[in-house]
Amino acid sequence: RKRHDVLIVGGGAAGQSVAGSLLQRQPDLDIAIIEPRSEHYYQPGWTLVGGGVFERRETVRQMGKVMPDSVKWYHAAASGFRPEQQQVLLEDGEQIGYRILVVAPGLTLDWDAIPGLRESLGRNGVTSNYLFDLAPYTWELVQSTRKGRALFTQPPMPIKCAGAPQKAMYLSCDHWMRQGVLKDIEVEFCTAGAALFGVADYVPALMKYVEKYGINLNYQNNLIQVDGQAKTALFKVTDAEGNSQEVEKPFDMLHVCPPQRSPKLISESPLADAAGWIELNPETLQHSRFGDIFGLGDAGNTPNAKTAAAVRKQAPVVAENILLALKGEAPRAIYDGYGSCPLTVERGKIVLAEFGYGGKLQPSFPLWLVDGKEPSRFAWLLKEKMLPWIYWNAMLKGHEWMAGPEILNHRPADHEATQACDFGD
Numbered sequence: 001r002k003r004h005d006v007l008i009v010g011g012g013a014a015g016q017s018v019a020g021s022l023l024q025r026q027p028d029l030d031i032a033i034i035e036p037r038s039e040h041y042y043q044p045g046w047t048l049v050g051g052g053v054f055e056r057r058e059t060v061r062q063m064g065k066v067m068p069d070s071v072k073w074y075h076a077a078a079s080g081f082r083p084e085q086q087q088v089l090l091e092d093g094e095q096i097g098y099r100i101l102v103v104a105p106g107l108t109l110d111w112d113a114i115p116g117l118r119e120s121l122g123r124n125g126v127t128s129n130y131l132f133d134l135a136p137y138t139w140e141l142v143q144s145t146r147k148g149r150a151l152f153t154q155p156p157m158p159i160k161c162a163g164a165p166q167k168a169m170y171l172s173c174d175h176w177m178r179q180g181v182l183k184d185i186e187v188e189f190c191t192a193g194a195a196l197f198g199v200a201d202y203v204p205a206l207m208k209y210v211e212k213y214g215i216n217l218n219y220q221n222n223l224i225q226v227d228g229q230a231k232t233a234l235f236k237v238t239d240a241e242g243n244s245q246e247v248e249k250p251f252d253m254l255h256v257c258p259p260q261r262s263p264k265l266i267s268e269s270p271l272a273d274a275a276g277w278i279e280l281n282p283e284t285l286q287h288s289r290f291g292d293i294f295g296l297g298d299a300g301n302t303p304n305a306k307t308a309a310a311v312r313k314q315a316p317v318v319a320e321n322i323l324l325a326l327k328g329e330a331p332r333a334i335y336d337g338y339g340s341c342p343l344t345v346e347r348g349k350i351v352l353a354e355f356g357y358g359g360k361l362q363p364s365f366p367l368w369l370v371d372g373k374e375p376s377r378f379a380w381l382l383k384e385k386m387l388p389w390i391y392w393n394a395m396l397k398g399h400e401w402m403a404g405p406e407i408l409n410h411r412p413a414d415h416e417a418t419q420a421c422d423f424g425d
């Protein structure tokens with residue numbers, strides 16, 4: 001029977017970072033990761049692939065090269081959880097046991113929720129930076145579009161990297177402006193939401209770019225159907241009174257951010273909350289009902305921005321709390337909801353949104369270096385030159401960049417209900 005001290009479901013940004021953080025703290029820990037993919041992606045790089053700054057190959061590495069040597073890799077997908085038996089099921093029926101489970105399978109891009117979309121992707125001017133295979137097609141389209149109408153869509157929340165749909169738009173507009181063709185292209189941002197960005201402090205800086213590029217903002221415009229051959233997109237448009245109607249728009253280029261949901265692995269499991277995401281204590285990242293289960297990353301229900309930046313702060317918190325749990329102690333490391341969204345407003349400048357729970361601003365740098373509410377050259381250098389290196393060489397390997405997690409010397413007061421786990425063996 002296979003059983004590990006720590007079993008991690010998902011070897012993406014979150015799963016690998018937790019393994020790295022654990023091994024930095026306890027190199028001989030028995031850790032296994034369940035991960036079906038042979039490649040590991042640096043998804044934040046896809047915006048820059050779509051903007052013609054990065055090559056696609058710079059955003060992928062072999063999973064085997066990312067996986068730490070001492071970690072046992074189950075090259076398969078998890079298919080179910082048996083929390084009472086401390087077991088995870090694999091697709092082939094194999095059962096893997098654990099003392100502590102970390103659940104980090106990311107989220108599901110729901111391409112099929114929009115009829116006509118899947119068969120249009122990659123042709124007929126329909127693209128998305130949300131796929132490794134398609135981000136280069138975004139850049140191809142940007143270069144070949146010289147007139148007509150370009151639509152950029154954003155589905156209902158939650159989505160990963162909520163700024164990514166508009167990042168694609170600003171970088172496209174920047175290119176068109178430099179080429180002198182922007183005046184011949186009608187650019188529209190069609191968002192299912194009611195605001196340009198969820199944290200109001202960043203909106204003025206973004207609005208300046210919306211005006212500079214002459215973008216039409218369409219709120220409460222939810223993409224519901226695509227006809228690639230006819231080059232039309234159908235939107236459900238809701239007005240202030242809540243009345244909806246369907247509006248068809250022709251396009252020459254369509255950049256789609258797909259609807260996103262919790263993976264069925266989670267939503268159909270005992271680990272889910274009512275909305276289908278992993279039910280976690282927002283501070284300790286311990287499961288609300290199972291003391292020997294932790295979760296983080298895009299699949300968690302914590303109300304932070306779903307970003308790799310959030311994972312960078314969550315992983316050491318989970319690692320600390322796992323080591324405490326293995327000793328039978330209650331979690332004491334605290335995550336404050338940090339997440340970050342570097343909004344690429346033009347080639348060479350970024351509005352660096354950094355905020356925690358409740359939209360509280362959490363700047364990492366002093367104001368003289370970066371004012372997150374203004375476009376910044378330093379923030380662009382950070383995104384283009386530094387963050388990819390930090391991701392591969394620090395975050396995934398468990399080296400903390402800047403500060404480590406906050407660790408209370410007592411249990412968090414408002415979580416008295418969270419129990420230390422009792423491992424009978």
Ligand code: FAD
Nearest residue numbers: 010012013014043044078105106161297298306307308309
């Ligand atoms: P992922 O990294 O997606 O990893 C999930 C892993 O779980 C995958 O390897 C998958 O194969 C595996 N898995 C899935 N199902 C199973 C299963 N059944 N069993 C086992 N394993 C499974 N973040 C930023 O911080 N800054 C940015 O600028 C930024 N820009 C972005 C731009 C785009 C276009 C996109 C798509 C994302 C961007 N992000 C950004 C978001 C960031 O990439 C994610 O938030 C981050 O990768 C989440 O980590 P995760 O481990 O939860 O999910």
